[in-house]
Amino acid sequence: MTDGNGFLNALRDIVGETHVLTTPADTEPYYVDWVGRTRGTALCVCLPASTQEVSAVVALCARDAVPVFPQGGNTSSCGGSVPLEEGRGILLSLRRMNRILSVEPENDAIVAEAGAILVEVKAAAEAADRLFPLSLSSEGSCAIGGNVSTNAGGTAALRYGTMRDLVLGLEVVLADGRIWDGLRILRKDNTGYDMKAMFVGSEGTLGIVTRVALKLFPLPRHRATAFVAVDTVAGAATLLGRCKAEFGPLLDAFELFSGSQLDIVCRHVEGNRRPIDSDHPWYVLMELQTRDGAKELSSRLEALIGEALEDGSAADAALAQSHAQAEALWRLRHSVSEANRRHGLNFTHDVAVPIGRIADFMQEADAAMASDFPEAEIFSVSHMGDGNVHYTAIFRPGAVKASGADARDLGARVTRKVHDIAVGLGGTFGAEHGIGQRYRASLQRYKSEVELDLFRAMKRALDPQGILNPGKVL
């Protein structure tokens, strides 16, 4: 058991006096999530500087059965990165372990500590004429270890896959404090069970990622970016199919906005403006990236969109004519969270369905919302190429009198409806954000007993005391 100061002093011995934070002013940014929605508390915030220190800290916690809540950039959108309310346990921040350890262009690999910020990993790759492709709105603050632990997705997953596809190797501190050295940069390795795969996406509940080895790609030098209005989701699907057939692996992103989403993104976030003046129910932001042959690629994209306009699968279109114009289009995409927050009490979802059923999902979900929650306004932005829909219901100030527990209850009812529909269409209630605290109930609701048994077996096998990020996932 923790005897208060004895335990904290033991932590201080490991990481140094100044790296154990206990005063509210110091701990506040670690205990509440970035949107201010989920708050927890802990005995302290502990900031180790090395894998060995993490190992010693976890061993100490294992000895005393003290929960460990690991945290990277604290950008979880489902309460995965903050401690529980009960206050047992320590918050283990990887923030000080933020070095890029090596960039190996000839092996197309980069190795970094878990606390390295995504944007810095990308910059280090770029300095070696390579691309690390993970692209998220939070890339300026999220940590690469958190990206691994949550199997982050983002806008370039269509071309490069999610974090799971980008990890070559990991170093992980296990629940008993031992260090698993799986930090390899090999492209093929079939020697036993793929343990790294078990840690990716496990949200710190099976082990604490301390170092990561990641795949790099040739750095594209050019891009062709377009914003296309379509009248139906089916039209967008047709366009997507043609883009995949025509451009194959050069298609980087294919993002679908509802007209309402574009509307509030331009209304609430300064500096945004509509790329297309005419009003349409849906818009697609698409991008191709290439290292060579930019001009030819742009004209092929123009031709494809021209055909779509002609045969009616597209309604209107704007092609970016400069880097600045492309950036302005992407700014629309990256303003979505902010616009939603400003618009009102918002409940966002992160569902996925098979690509061919996105139109069904939109139709069913819209109908259900209109019937059950007539006060809600509906918005969506989708990584359409991945079948991943961020479907949002927003209650304007005054539309409902909901705050605190009432708001939580309203959110739970909305979410249940949205999740039921996605799962009913062969989809999932969680595509890229993970489970955290927020979707634990959904996990229990939608997963089969067999699958939950498998999860519990994994948890028991790797964290028998249950000290790693308890109250998350399971």
Add this chain to the structure above:
Amino acid sequence: MTDGNGFLNALRDIVGETHVLTTPADTEPYYVDWVGRTRGTALCVCLPASTQEVSAVVALCARDAVPVFPQGGNTSSCGGSVPLEEGRGILLSLRRMNRILSVEPENDAIVAEAGAILVEVKAAAEAADRLFPLSLSSEGSCAIGGNVSTNAGGTAALRYGTMRDLVLGLEVVLADGRIWDGLRILRKDNTGYDMKAMFVGSEGTLGIVTRVALKLFPLPRHRATAFVAVDTVAGAATLLGRCKAEFGPLLDAFELFSGSQLDIVCRHVEGNRRPIDSDHPWYVLMELQTRDGAKELSSRLEALIGEALEDGSAADAALAQSHAQAEALWRLRHSVSEANRRHGLNFTHDVAVPIGRIADFMQEADAAMASDFPEAEIFSVSHMGDGNVHYTAIFRPGAVKASGADARDLGARVTRKVHDIAVGLGGTFGAEHGIGQRYRASLQRYKSEVELDLFRAMKRALDPQGILNPGKVL
């Protein structure tokens, strides 16, 4: 316990009289591997027709603690697909479960039973204008479930990854006979631990794959294939780097032959001929594939090779001018196993090192072989883009008097040397063939105690009785 006929009769009740084989003539093809190297035996060969039958069979075996040796196309090259010699247990063949269940072009997905032959999966995809990219010499006989269970690699892994990267979902019969339905076709799904990742590459020791959902890609319509002579491995690495930078995701294959390997492939396998007359220490077979712009791609490849010839990084080259010429080049690659077997007593290895260290590996391994095994002739063919080297030592008839146990001992000594060098260079002793029976000793030798503990924890968690493919991997 198995009471002989009682147990067999119970099996017959499940799968039908004619699908439990016991006579040597019937069971022989299942008990010995395709090269005739590894032989085992079992109580019977059991051929279920459905997942439900597999489930019932495994439940029966779990009840009686009877080992289950799952088998797909029986093409393992490390004794992974045949039973042990001791004869306890049943051979569970997935051969009858060979249907393609659905092809969904709009979702870029295909679903098949585990016993479907790889070449038939590829054909079904192609009929829908899609590509299933896994490419192996054994594709005419290997089963897709075996490809999943061994995380198969092959020549297109450079572009498309290994089987691990191609699996969307799995249905698996667990060690207690329960069925885990993880047969999803979603591109993103972050709801709990990624159980499919644990089954991929676990060689049937954690569960029995019964159905697979796989990713499809746009079907390329054109290819540009070249055979290039280089004087050093470093020259080949330079060429690889340039191809990756220039062609990025269009580079499908980059295979490195030692001059000696090309030599015996042409000498021992009828119909092969040297694409380049002049003699060089190394040759590269490379291929680009594209859906459009074939002509432009061919001329870009020609230009790149032209530059390499000019600056000396390439020594000679032949570009395929027709489909037939490209096929003839690939035939060289697919003749390697046969040529090696005909040349003499051969010990092949499946190591990988970081791409930047392939040259070091070749140099160190050649030196060690020359010093320790002067009678051996050395050959290699490498999936160079993956760092994966198939390094082979062959003892000509008469060079050593080794057969039976002596040959096995000689092989073990050669293998240990080769594996030591690969692992010493930050590599692995098993890149794409897996562990099976043959590399269990290497697994114990090279894996850390922590990693072996993790493996054992996984095995205990998912197969506590140890009835699934015992004697393999661990």
